Amino acid sequence: NAGVTQTPKFQVLKTGQSMTLQCAQDMNHEYMSWYRQDPGMGLRLIHYSVGAGITDQGEVPNGYNVSRSTTEDFPLRLLSAAPSQTSVYFCASSYSTGMGEIGYTFGSGTRLTVV
Amino acid sequence: ILNVEQSPQSLHVQEGDSTNFTCSFPSSNFYALHWYRWETAKSPEALFVMTLNGDEKKKGRISATLNTKEGYSYLYIKGSQPEDSATYLCARNSGNQFYFGTGTSLTVIP
Numbered sequence: 001n002a003g004v005t006q007t008p009k010f011q012v013l014k015t016g017q018s019m020t021l022q023c024a025q026d027m028n029h030e031y032m033s034w035y036r037q038d039p040g041m042g043l044r045l046i047h048y049s050v051g052a053g054i055t056d057q058g059e060v061p062n063g064y065n066v067s068r069s070t071t072e073d074f075p076l077r078l079l080s081a082a083p084s085q086t087s088v089y090f091c092a093s094s095y096s097t098g099m100g101e102i103g104y105t106f107g108s109g110t111r112l113t114v115v
Numbered sequence: 116i117l118n119v120e121q122s123p124q125s126l127h128v129q130e131g132d133s134t135n136f137t138c139s140f141p142s143s144n145f146y147a148l149h150w151y152r153w154e155t156a157k158s159p160e161a162l163f164v165m166t167l168n169g170d171e172k173k174k175g176r177i178s179a180t181l182n183t184k185e186g187y188s189y190l191y192i193k194g195s196q197p198e199d200s201a202t203y204l205c206a207r208n209s210g211n212q213f214y215f216g217t218g219t220s221l222t223v224i225p
Contacts (some may be wrong), residue, residue: 033213042119043159043204043215050211058212090158103149103161 002026003069006091006107013081013114021076023091029105031094032074033058034066037109043090049074074091081114088112117208121216128195129224135191136219138205142186150179150190151204153218159204161189195223 007022025032033048045058049068065077065083074093078085088111092104119140127136140148147166159196163172168183176193192199204216 031211035215040217042217045213046215048211056211059214073188075176103164104159105161106158108158 004091004093004105004107006089006110009108010111011113014077015081015083015114017035017081019078019079020079021089021112023074023076023107024072025074025091025093025105026072027093027095027105028071029093029095031096032068033092033104034047034058034064034074034076035090035092038087043065046076046089064091078112083114086112086114093112119205119214119216121133121203121205121219123219124217125221125222127224130195130197132195132223133191133193134195135189136221136223138188138190138216140186140188140205140207140214142183144209145183145186146208146210148181148183148188149204149206149208149213150188152155153202153204155201157165162203190219192221197223197225199223 004025030051034046037043042097044060046064047066049055052068052071055066055068068104088109091107094104122137149164150162150221152162153159163179170181172179178191181188200223201218204218206213206215
């Protein structure tokens, strides 16, 4: 049981490049989400999904796309990287949107630098 | 935006001291309040999820209370140890949307 696996752990992109951050979970969680962590800002929700085939925008969705073709995977795509997207990205999942008694399980994070 | 605020921003305590911090949030459309512990270079780890006004949860030396009517939650650490040093995050969800505070950074001095 690996939990939530994020890849890569580190990435440097040039402005305008595109890339996909991968997130996979093996806990059969319905709810998955992507956050970015910036100094002084707290974790901010980018996109989330309540189940396969269903995605929705969070607080800061611009410049990012997501898809949820399977329960296990929830990739985050940067369409045209900008320096403002330099951040640490966390994927998180939970059994349901109600969270029950457990809350989120977070991945280990991806540190992205856009130059 | 449903602002979640945490105070203090940072805290230094001596080993053995007890301490507490505050999470305040808008009380409207409340669903649940979460507390997470986030050690440096690791991922946030869930401590508590609370949903009902008056909820109290406890895990070892750490406990939390919830007041949904006035919109606040307290996290208490009894007899702080150096391994308690971390950032403590609270988050509030309203349906599918989650809003995190910026955290309280706790340093326990041996």
